[in-house]
Amino acid sequence: MALNALKTSKIPRSDAVYFGLRRAIIEQALMPGDKMTEDVIGDRFGVSRTIVRTALARLHAEGLVDLQPNKGAAIAQPSLSEAHDIFEARMCLERQVLTRLAAKVTDRDIALLEKHIALERKASPADGPASIRLAGEFHILLADLSGNTVLARFVDEVVSRCSLILALYGRPHSSDCSLTEHEQIIEALRQRDGAGAVASMDHHLHAVTERALLSSTADRHRDIRSILDHYAK
Ligand SMILES: [Zn+2]
Numbered sequence: 001m002a003l004n005a006l007k008t009s010k011i012p013r014s015d016a017v018y019f020g021l022r023r024a025i026i027e028q029a030l031m032p033g034d035k036m037t038e039d040v041i042g043d044r045f046g047v048s049r050t051i052v053r054t055a056l057a058r059l060h061a062e063g064l065v066d067l068q069p070n071k072g073a074a075i076a077q078p079s080l081s082e083a084h085d086i087f088e089a090r091m092c093l094e095r096q097v098l099t100r101l102a103a104k105v106t107d108r109d110i111a112l113l114e115k116h117i118a119l120e121r122k123a124s125p126a127d128g129p130a131s132i133r134l135a136g137e138f139h140i141l142l143a144d145l146s147g148n149t150v151l152a153r154f155v156d157e158v159v160s161r162c163s164l165i166l167a168l169y170g171r172p173h174s175s176d177c178s179l180t181e182h183e184q185i186i187e188a189l190r191q192r193d194g195a196g197a198v199a200s201m202d203h204h205l206h207a208v209t210e211r212a213l214l215s216s217t218a219d220r221h222r223d224i225r226s227i228l229d230h231y232a233k
Contacts, residue, residue: 027129044228102194135177
Protein backbone atom coordinates (compact mmCIF):
# COMPACT_ATOMS: atom_id res chain seq x y z
CA MET A 1 0.00 0.00 0.00
CA ALA A 2 1.28 3.48 -0.87
CA LEU A 3 2.50 5.66 1.99
CA ASN A 4 -0.12 8.32 1.27
CA ALA A 5 -2.88 5.78 1.43
CA LEU A 6 -1.55 4.59 4.78
CA LYS A 7 -1.31 8.13 6.12
CA THR A 8 -4.86 9.02 5.18
CA SER A 9 -6.18 5.50 5.98
CA LYS A 10 -7.95 5.61 2.65
CA ILE A 11 -8.08 2.57 0.42
CA PRO A 12 -7.71 3.07 -3.34
CA ARG A 13 -11.06 3.50 -5.05
CA SER A 14 -10.62 0.41 -7.22
CA ASP A 15 -10.12 -1.56 -3.97
CA ALA A 16 -13.35 -0.12 -2.58
CA VAL A 17 -15.23 -1.28 -5.70
CA TYR A 18 -13.45 -4.65 -5.63
CA PHE A 19 -14.24 -5.29 -1.94
CA GLY A 20 -17.82 -4.00 -2.31
CA LEU A 21 -18.58 -6.27 -5.28
CA ARG A 22 -16.77 -9.20 -3.71
CA ARG A 23 -18.79 -8.90 -0.54
CA ALA A 24 -22.03 -8.65 -2.55
CA ILE A 25 -21.03 -11.88 -4.37
CA ILE A 26 -20.07 -13.70 -1.15
CA GLU A 27 -23.29 -12.63 0.58
CA GLN A 28 -25.19 -13.88 -2.49
CA ALA A 29 -26.76 -10.46 -3.07
CA LEU A 30 -25.24 -10.57 -6.55
CA MET A 31 -26.07 -13.92 -8.11
CA PRO A 32 -24.30 -16.04 -10.76
CA GLY A 33 -25.21 -14.74 -14.22
CA ASP A 34 -26.05 -11.18 -13.08
CA LYS A 35 -24.80 -8.71 -15.71
CA MET A 36 -22.25 -6.19 -14.41
CA THR A 37 -22.49 -3.05 -16.54
CA GLU A 38 -19.50 -0.73 -16.08
CA ASP A 39 -21.73 2.36 -16.22
CA VAL A 40 -24.09 1.08 -13.51
CA ILE A 41 -21.24 0.07 -11.17
CA GLY A 42 -19.39 3.37 -11.82
CA ASP A 43 -22.55 5.32 -11.12
CA ARG A 44 -23.35 3.45 -7.89
CA PHE A 45 -19.79 3.63 -6.50
CA GLY A 46 -19.12 7.14 -7.86
CA VAL A 47 -16.02 6.08 -9.82
CA SER A 48 -14.81 6.10 -13.44
CA ARG A 49 -15.17 3.16 -15.83
CA THR A 50 -11.39 2.68 -15.71
CA ILE A 51 -11.55 2.07 -11.97
CA VAL A 52 -14.50 -0.30 -12.45
CA ARG A 53 -12.55 -2.25 -15.09
CA THR A 54 -9.58 -2.65 -12.69
CA ALA A 55 -11.86 -4.08 -10.00
CA LEU A 56 -13.64 -6.39 -12.48
CA ALA A 57 -10.30 -7.69 -13.83
CA ARG A 58 -9.26 -8.62 -10.30
CA LEU A 59 -12.56 -10.44 -9.65
CA HIS A 60 -12.14 -12.19 -13.01
CA ALA A 61 -8.65 -13.40 -11.99
CA GLU A 62 -10.21 -14.92 -8.86
CA GLY A 63 -12.87 -16.76 -10.87
CA LEU A 64 -15.74 -14.66 -9.49
CA VAL A 65 -16.57 -12.68 -12.65
CA ASP A 66 -16.74 -13.76 -16.31
CA LEU A 67 -15.44 -11.21 -18.86
CA GLN A 68 -16.46 -11.77 -22.46
CA PRO A 69 -15.57 -9.60 -25.45
CA ASN A 70 -18.64 -7.64 -26.64
CA LYS A 71 -20.74 -9.13 -23.87
CA GLY A 72 -19.20 -7.36 -20.89
CA ALA A 73 -18.95 -8.70 -17.37
CA ALA A 74 -21.25 -11.06 -15.50
CA ILE A 75 -21.04 -12.84 -12.16
CA ALA A 76 -19.44 -16.23 -12.86
CA GLN A 77 -21.61 -19.32 -13.20
CA PRO A 78 -19.46 -22.34 -12.35
CA SER A 79 -20.62 -25.51 -14.11
CA LEU A 80 -21.46 -28.56 -11.99
CA SER A 81 -18.16 -30.12 -13.06
CA GLU A 82 -16.21 -26.99 -12.04
CA ALA A 83 -18.14 -26.97 -8.76
CA HIS A 84 -16.93 -30.51 -7.99
CA ASP A 85 -13.35 -29.50 -8.90
CA ILE A 86 -13.51 -26.46 -6.60
CA PHE A 87 -14.84 -28.51 -3.67
CA GLU A 88 -12.14 -31.15 -4.26
CA ALA A 89 -9.40 -28.49 -4.23
CA ARG A 90 -10.96 -26.90 -1.16
CA MET A 91 -10.91 -30.25 0.64
CA CYS A 92 -7.15 -30.67 -0.02
CA LEU A 93 -6.35 -27.12 1.12
CA GLU A 94 -8.42 -27.25 4.29
CA ARG A 95 -7.06 -30.67 5.32
CA GLN A 96 -3.59 -29.12 5.23
CA VAL A 97 -4.82 -26.07 7.17
CA LEU A 98 -6.09 -28.30 9.99
CA THR A 99 -2.95 -30.48 10.00
CA ARG A 100 -0.76 -27.38 10.36
CA LEU A 101 -3.00 -25.60 12.80
CA ALA A 102 -3.49 -28.56 15.17
CA ALA A 103 0.31 -28.79 15.56
CA LYS A 104 0.69 -25.15 16.62
CA VAL A 105 -2.70 -23.94 17.89
CA THR A 106 -2.60 -21.67 20.95
CA ASP A 107 -5.23 -20.85 23.57
CA ARG A 108 -5.47 -17.41 21.98
CA ASP A 109 -6.29 -19.02 18.60
CA ILE A 110 -9.04 -21.10 20.23
CA ALA A 111 -10.44 -17.97 21.88
CA LEU A 112 -10.50 -16.17 18.49
CA LEU A 113 -12.31 -19.10 16.88
CA GLU A 114 -14.84 -19.23 19.73
CA LYS A 115 -15.44 -15.51 19.38
CA HIS A 116 -16.13 -16.03 15.69
CA ILE A 117 -18.53 -18.93 16.40
CA ALA A 118 -20.41 -16.64 18.79
CA LEU A 119 -20.88 -14.16 15.90
CA GLU A 120 -22.12 -16.98 13.65
CA ARG A 121 -24.55 -18.11 16.32
CA LYS A 122 -25.86 -14.57 16.74
CA ALA A 123 -26.30 -13.95 13.00
CA SER A 124 -27.95 -17.22 12.14
CA PRO A 125 -30.61 -17.59 10.86
CA ALA A 126 -32.05 -14.09 11.21
CA ASP A 127 -29.60 -12.40 8.83
CA GLY A 128 -29.04 -14.59 5.75
CA PRO A 129 -26.28 -12.54 4.03
CA ALA A 130 -24.28 -12.04 7.26
CA SER A 131 -24.51 -15.72 8.19
CA ILE A 132 -23.27 -16.76 4.72
CA ARG A 133 -20.30 -14.37 5.00
CA LEU A 134 -19.45 -15.34 8.60
CA ALA A 135 -19.56 -19.06 7.77
CA GLY A 136 -17.01 -18.50 4.98
CA GLU A 137 -14.89 -16.27 7.22
CA PHE A 138 -14.65 -19.10 9.77
CA HIS A 139 -12.75 -21.15 7.17
CA ILE A 140 -10.60 -18.15 6.20
CA LEU A 141 -9.77 -17.53 9.89
CA LEU A 142 -8.62 -21.16 10.29
CA ALA A 143 -6.37 -20.71 7.24
CA ASP A 144 -4.97 -17.40 8.58
CA LEU A 145 -4.23 -19.03 11.95
CA SER A 146 -2.37 -21.87 10.19
CA GLY A 147 0.39 -19.34 9.55
CA ASN A 148 0.85 -20.22 5.87
CA THR A 149 -0.07 -17.09 3.91
CA VAL A 150 -0.11 -18.85 0.53
CA LEU A 151 -2.49 -21.49 1.87
CA ALA A 152 -4.63 -18.72 3.36
CA ARG A 153 -4.83 -16.89 0.02
CA PHE A 154 -5.95 -20.04 -1.83
CA VAL A 155 -8.53 -20.88 0.86
CA ASP A 156 -9.88 -17.34 0.61
CA GLU A 157 -10.31 -17.81 -3.14
CA VAL A 158 -11.98 -21.25 -3.04
CA VAL A 159 -14.29 -20.23 -0.20
CA SER A 160 -15.44 -17.20 -2.25
CA ARG A 161 -16.02 -19.40 -5.29
CA CYS A 162 -17.96 -21.86 -3.14
CA SER A 163 -20.32 -19.03 -2.28
CA LEU A 164 -21.14 -18.77 -6.01
CA ILE A 165 -21.68 -22.53 -6.19
CA LEU A 166 -24.00 -22.43 -3.18
CA ALA A 167 -25.91 -19.56 -4.79
CA LEU A 168 -26.29 -21.56 -8.02
CA TYR A 169 -26.94 -25.07 -6.78
CA GLY A 170 -27.81 -24.79 -3.08
CA ARG A 171 -30.81 -23.55 -1.18
CA PRO A 172 -31.49 -19.80 -1.61
CA HIS A 173 -29.48 -17.60 0.76
CA SER A 174 -27.91 -20.41 2.68
CA SER A 175 -24.28 -20.92 3.66
CA ASP A 176 -24.87 -24.66 4.13
CA CYS A 177 -22.21 -24.56 6.86
CA SER A 178 -23.49 -26.17 10.04
CA LEU A 179 -22.61 -24.41 13.28
CA THR A 180 -22.41 -27.77 15.09
CA GLU A 181 -19.86 -28.98 12.53
CA HIS A 182 -17.77 -25.81 13.04
CA GLU A 183 -17.89 -26.43 16.81
CA GLN A 184 -16.66 -30.01 16.31
CA ILE A 185 -13.62 -28.68 14.42
CA ILE A 186 -12.81 -26.28 17.28
CA GLU A 187 -13.24 -29.06 19.85
CA ALA A 188 -10.71 -31.26 18.03
CA LEU A 189 -8.28 -28.31 17.90
CA ARG A 190 -8.80 -27.67 21.61
CA GLN A 191 -7.74 -31.30 22.24
CA ARG A 192 -4.72 -30.74 19.94
CA ASP A 193 -6.08 -33.74 18.00
CA GLY A 194 -4.69 -33.28 14.46
CA ALA A 195 -6.26 -36.43 12.99
CA GLY A 196 -9.59 -35.60 14.66
CA ALA A 197 -9.50 -32.02 13.36
CA VAL A 198 -8.83 -33.18 9.78
CA ALA A 199 -11.59 -35.81 10.09
CA SER A 200 -14.05 -33.16 11.37
CA MET A 201 -13.20 -30.87 8.45
CA ASP A 202 -13.55 -33.78 5.98
CA HIS A 203 -16.94 -34.65 7.42
CA HIS A 204 -18.00 -30.97 7.34
CA LEU A 205 -16.92 -30.32 3.73
CA HIS A 206 -18.49 -33.57 2.48
CA ALA A 207 -21.73 -32.52 4.14
CA VAL A 208 -21.47 -28.98 2.68
CA THR A 209 -20.84 -30.40 -0.81
CA GLU A 210 -23.82 -32.71 -0.51
CA ARG A 211 -26.10 -29.94 0.75
CA ALA A 212 -24.76 -27.47 -1.84
CA LEU A 213 -25.14 -29.62 -4.90
CA LEU A 214 -28.52 -31.15 -4.10
CA SER A 215 -30.94 -28.62 -5.52
CA SER A 216 -30.89 -25.68 -7.86
CA THR A 217 -32.44 -22.28 -7.35
CA ALA A 218 -35.12 -20.78 -9.55
CA ASP A 219 -34.53 -17.59 -11.52
CA ARG A 220 -35.32 -14.48 -9.53
CA HIS A 221 -35.74 -10.88 -10.55
CA ARG A 222 -32.45 -9.01 -10.12
CA ASP A 223 -32.41 -5.26 -9.56
CA ILE A 224 -28.65 -4.67 -9.86
CA ARG A 225 -28.88 -0.92 -9.13
CA SER A 226 -30.55 -1.31 -5.75
CA ILE A 227 -28.26 -4.23 -4.82
CA LEU A 228 -25.14 -2.14 -5.59
CA ASP A 229 -26.40 0.84 -3.58
CA HIS A 230 -26.08 -1.23 -0.40
CA TYR A 231 -22.47 -2.25 -1.16
CA ALA A 232 -21.30 1.17 -2.41
CA LYS A 233 -21.85 2.70 1.04
ZN1 LIG B 1 -18.10 -24.33 7.27
